[in-house]
Amino acid sequence: MNRGILALIVINKAGGLIYNRTFGDGLNQLNTNDYLVLAGTFHGVHAITARLSPVKAVQAQQNQQHQHTSSSTGGGVVPSRPEPPSGLEVLESENFRLQCFNTMTGTKFLLFTDTLQTNANADVAMRKVYDLYSDYVMKNPFYQLEMPIRCETFDRKLNSYIRELNSSR
Amino acid sequence: MSNIQPSKGGTKDQPGLRYPTNGKTIYHRPLNRAKTAELSGASFAYLFSEMVGYASKKIESIQDLEKRLNVQGHPIGLKLLDLLLYREPARTQTRPLNIITLLHFIKINVWQHLFGQAADGLEKSSDPSKPDEYMIIDNEPLVNRYISVPKDMSQLNCAAYVAGIIEGVCDGSAFPARVTAHSVGRQEEGEMWPGRTVFLVKFAPEVMEREGYLGKG
Numbered sequence: 001m002n003r004g005i006l007a008l009i010v011i012n013k014a015g016g017l018i019y020n021r022t023f024g025d026g027l028n029q030l031n032t033n034d035y036l037v038l039a040g041t042f043h044g045v046h047a048i049t050a051r052l053s054p055v056k057a058v059q060a061q062q063n064q065q066h067q068h069t070s071s072s073t074g075g076g077v078v079p080s081r082p083e084p085p086s087g088l089e090v091l092e093s094e095n096f097r098l099q100c101f102n103t104m105t106g107t108k109f110l111l112f113t114d115t116l117q118t119n120a121n122a123d124v125a126m127r128k129v130y131d132l133y134s135d136y137v138m139k140n141p142f143y144q145l146e147m148p149i150r151c152e153t154f155d156r157k158l159n160s161y162i163r164e165l166n167s168s169r
Numbered sequence: 170m171s172n173i174q175p176s177k178g179g180t181k182d183q184p185g186l187r188y189p190t191n192g193k194t195i196y197h198r199p200l201n202r203a204k205t206a207e208l209s210g211a212s213f214a215y216l217f218s219e220m221v222g223y224a225s226k227k228i229e230s231i232q233d234l235e236k237r238l239n240v241q242g243h244p245i246g247l248k249l250l251d252l253l254l255y256r257e258p259a260r261t262q263t264r265p266l267n268i269i270t271l272l273h274f275i276k277i278n279v280w281q282h283l284f285g286q287a288a289d290g291l292e293k294s295s296d297p298s299k300p301d302e303y304m305i306i307d308n309e310p311l312v313n314r315y316i317s318v319p320k321d322m323s324q325l326n327c328a329a330y331v332a333g334i335i336e337g338v339c340d341g342s343a344f345p346a347r348v349t350a351h352s353v354g355r356q357e358e359g360e361m362w363p364g365r366t367v368f369l370v371k372f373a374p375e376v377m378e379r380e381g382y383l384g385k386g
Contacts, residue, residue: 135214135315136315136317139211139214139215139218139315139316140218140315140316140317141217141218141219141221141222141225141316141327142221142316142317142318142319142322143317150317150319151317152317152318152363153315153316153317154317156363
């Protein structure tokens with residue numbers, strides 16, 4: 001029985017797959033091509049969902065209306081730019097749960113966990129993965145931006161962190 | 170030459186070295202003040218990453234790259250020797266006079282100043298044909314913490330920069346030496362120190378000769 005975190009995929013800002021790794025035993029493996037297709041497809045879906053999300057747009061409208069009323073009363077309020085819609089964040093299915101984290105620069109981290117994991121759990125793990133990425137990938141002089149991640153130390157740290165996390169659950 | 174003004178006051182429009190408004194530069198500060206100050210590890214990691222990137226431009230071999238890192242470290246070692254001796258208590262302010270005190274000085278004082286801890290080991294080469302070789306061992310060099318060397322450059326160890334610093338300290342105290350950095354950590358799963366690095370210090374023949382005379386006297 002697989003527990004905890006099952007897989008990690010990292011997608012660069014152009015929709016290319018730059019890292020993928022599975023952490024459970026007995027998971028069906030995709031071939032490399034399928035992973036690339038999966039990454040590209042997800043990138044597209046994410047872009048569409050970012051356009052769909054209605055909640056933030058309503059907020060923005062309300063903000064504008066608010067500013068109109070305040071400017072008519074003479075208050076010099078600085079117009080605040082609404083937060084951009086974040087798009088797909090969590091996808092739940094019968095067998096797994098997919099958490100997506102989009103960094104400020106457009107790199108996407110996809111964390112596949114089992115269905116028992118809560119939002120908070122996955123957030124903590126995601127944060128740590130992002131920490132490891134910014135330490136052991138971005139500070140590595142031999143890593144070229146937007147290219148596939150081949151960093152031994154990143155692999156090693158990620159493996160030991162996920163193993164520890166999965167065995168503690 | 171008459172158009173060059175003394176740089177008092179009107180420094181605003183002049184290019185080049187900038188002075189703070191109160192006229193106090195880094196050179197006005199007492200040398201002992203920053204003794205226990207610490208720097209951000211992340212900023213150093215980014216800076217060092219760029220230094221390695223800079224050194225790997227237009228190189229022909231890995232040795233070239235290591236040589237360049239070594240050269241970047243060398244002047245730091247020379248200056249660090251002076252600074253650290255100045256900070257010693259007045260009666261121990263002499264520079265190291267034999268190989269063992271020099272290596273201890275590097276292992277303890279230099280390491281403590283640079284990395285916040287002493288080096289993990291100091292050994293003499295066990296090969297009797299190489300009495301001029303000593304090894305300083307660091308289990309996890311700070312400069313290599315975030316660096317993964319690609320497979321096609323497997324001989325490279327970026328701690329060549331630290332080797333340059335050691336070389337500078339040795340040269341500055343009149344013990345000319347060649348210092349190189351070698352990775353000895355095994356890459357297997359569960360290995361305790363995968364980044365273990367040995368700094369091989371090879372002293373020049375004249376140093377060994379002098380050391381021989383001193384030993385007899």
